[in-house]
Each structure stands twice: as structure tokens, then as C-alpha cells.
């Protein structure tokens with residue numbers, strides 16, 4: 001049976017009773033959630049991760065054919081430079097046995113010698129690989145990513161995107177990739193959801209949306225990331 005996560009209803013309201021997010025969608029395989037700053041992407045991720053105060057959650061109904069908890073969800077934040085503890089060696093930031101740590105480093109294409117280093121001795125790309133390896137310490141089923149390449153240079157960005165693609169396919173992970181940058185998901189996510197002011201305004205197969213956007217907002221997002229570039233399979 002294929003696995004999926006269905007967000008049947010998610011309503012997040014501020015303490016002043018404004019609707020911040022009011023959406024529903026399904027993650028069937030790899031889904032990108034795209035919108036400009038303030039559109040509600042991070043709130044959506046935090047709600048799935050159970051990180052929002054209950055006072056903000058007005059309604060949350062999520063169904064999936066596996067239990068959603070910290071053992072089954074992996075989270076990759078934006079900035080690898082701040083997501084690891086600076087004074088702790090890499091090997092002490094994993095939550096698993098030594099053999100497994102080495103296996104995970106190999107899986108993300110890093111040398112096991114890095115385990116004895118401190119975060120400041122690694123490049124941004126290497127750090128983000130470590131963060132991904134740590135997220136895979138459990139047998140996760142859903143990977144959530146919050147702009148995982150924003151803090152990286154262009155070369156590291158491509159390496160990390162390729163790694164994410166390879167790992168999600170190899171480990172059969174569901175993925176929700178949050179970004180404002182359509183360019184980063186064009187070869188990575190099968191489906192795209194466009195979010196504006198906390199509401200979904202357009203969604204579908206990535207290729208269809210990129211080649212034939214219906215909404216002006218989507219066109220604007222595409223134009224802003226694809227200046228001088230073209231999306232054609």
C-alpha cells in the first residue's frame with residue numbers, strides 16, 4: 001500500500017482572530033509548497049511538526065496510514081550553520097549507535113572522519129549533509145524541508161538538491177519542500193502547491209503549473225525565479 005499524508009483541514013488563527021493559514025492538501029510523494037514571504041509556509045510546517053502553541057491552531061485534521069510523530073518525521077531547516085550545536089562534535093549530535101552514524105554519513109556522501117570534527121570545521125554543504133544524515137537516524141517516512149538551500153552557495157545548492165532527490169527515492173520518503181524559489185524544486189517535486197496569504201490559489205503537477213500557470217501570482221513567482229531561464233522538460 002502506498003503511503004500518503006492527507007491534511008484534511010488546517011486552520012491557524014492569530015490571537016487577534018485573523019486567519020493566518022486555511023488550507024488542505026495531500027502529500028502523495030513529493031510536494032512543493034511555494035509562496036512569498038509571509039504566505040504561511042513556515043506556519044504550515046510548524047503545525048505538522050506540532051511546534052505551534054495550541055492557541056493558534058483552530059482546526060487541525062491530518063490523516064495518514066502511519067503515525068505522525070518525531071520518529072516518523074524528519075525536518076531539515078533553512079540554515080545548517082545554526083542548526084547544529086557549535087561546541088559539540090558531529091558524532092555527539094546523532095541519536096543512534098556508532099555503526100549507524102557511519103552508515104548515515106556514507107549515505108549522504110561524507111567521510112566518516114568528519115564525525116570527530118566540530119561544526120565550524122565543515123563547509124555549509126557538508127553541514128547540511130550532516131543535518132540530513134541526523135534526520136535519517138530514525139526510520140522516517142516523511143521529510144519536511146524549509147528552504148534547505150537558502151544559506152548555501154550555488155554549487156552546494158545543486159549538490160544538496162540532488163542528494164535530497166536521490167535519498168527520497170532510495171528510502172521511499174514522502175516529502176514536503178517549502179520554498180519561495182520555484183527553480184529549486186523543478187526537478188525535485190512532482191506536485192506543486194502555490195500558497196498566498198494563507199490560502200492555496202493553485203496546485204497540480206509541477207511541469208503543468210510551470211508551463212501553464214493560471215494565476216497571476218504564480219506567473220509572477222515563476223518570472224521572478226526564471227528570469228533568463230526556461231522550464232521545459
Ligand SMILES: Nc1ncnc2c1ncn2[C@@H]1O[C@H](COP(=O)(O)OP(=O)(O)OP(=O)(O)O)[C@@H](O)[C@H]1O
Nearest residue numbers: 014015020035036037038039040041042043044180
Ligand atoms: N505566532 C504568530 N502569531 C501571529 N502571527 C504570526 C505568527 N507566526 C507567523 N505569523 C504571521 O503569519 C503569516 C505567515 O507567516 P509564515 O512564517 O508562515 O510565513 P512564510 O511563508 O513562512 O514566510 P517566510 O518565507 O518569510 O518564512 C505572516 O503574516 C506572519 O506575520
